[in-house]
Ligand SMILES: Nc1nc2c(c(=O)[nH]1)N[C@H]1C(S)=C(S)[C@@H](COP(=O)(O)O)O[C@H]1N2
């Protein structure tokens with residue numbers, strides 16, 4: 575009899591742990607994606623919730639360890655899914671924490687963020703199949719639901735305090751993780767036009783463009799680099815913040831898009847690169863988008879987009895199209911596009 579009660583209590587405890595993890599994994603992936611997309615400061619930035627979700631998973635890990643041990647005892651056909659999932663979750667947590675502590679190196683051929691994001695996305699898919707082979711029942715005794723709720727509250731408070739403690743310690747120590755931007759990115763080579771990385775979203779190669787051959791297609795007509803150079807340029811500071819978790823502040827020189835193109839009643843501005851890479855912007859952004867030819871007073875290098883690139887202050891790096899060859903307006907709204915570029 576006593577052992578029956580004990581058994582039921584253990585299973586309720588496992589159930590609440592599993593339920594919380596079931597909610598936390600998608601939450602962690604979602605907050606991570608939003609943190610990696612947002613470029614301007616909100617009340618509380620999603621990266622804060624992302625960090626707290628990670629600590630909540632860590633806090634639950636001793637309970638989950640008990641469940642995992644039990645599960646490993648009964649081998650099933652789907653065990654490999656569960657084990658791979660476990661390895662990926664551990665690797666994603668580890669790389670996330672390494673990032674918080676300021677590690678900026680690579681892991682083999684991949685950047686830390688590629689391992690972190692790639693692993694997390696695969697883990698999310700595996701979590702679905704893991705759940706299918708280990709379903710958690712939702713409608714069980716009320717005390718178990720109450721237990722889940724209290725545990726969720728406790729774990730959230732614990733995770734939030736851990737996050738505050740870690741960020742505070744990094745700050746106080748002046749550790750390299752302490753000066754991250756609100757997006758979580760680390761600073762690289764600010765105000766040194768040769769000091770920041772050359773990056774591609776996925777597979778674009780650096781384009782070597784001859785200034786004399788380059789023409790910009792713009793709203794049905796064309797302009798040469800000399801035409802662009804003849805227009806009034808402005809110099810301004812803006813932060814390039816890449817989703818691979820670094821940022822740089824630079825002085826850019828360029829022409830504001832509203833001085834290049836008149837959108838009329840169109841709803842979007844479409845910018846295309848020589849590589850085919852393209853982004854669609856809301857037309858209301860036209861006064862804060864720039865076609866830039868210089869950084870730090872020097873012409874852009876090939877790697878940084880020579881002869882002209884987009885600078886979109888407040889937007890993340892993947893919007894800053896390099897090697898621009900076409901700018902057009904379109905009646906199709908900006909949000910009719912993939913949230914992230916596909917090439
Ligand atoms: N054509 C093209 N433009 C691009 C990219 C790309 O892959 N192709 N990558 C973007 C990304 S993800 C970033 S972070 C910035 C990087 O700019 P940088 O190489 O000058 O640092 O360029 C953006 N512009």
Ligand SMILES: [Mo]
Nearest residue numbers: 816817891892
């Ligand atoms: Mo990027």
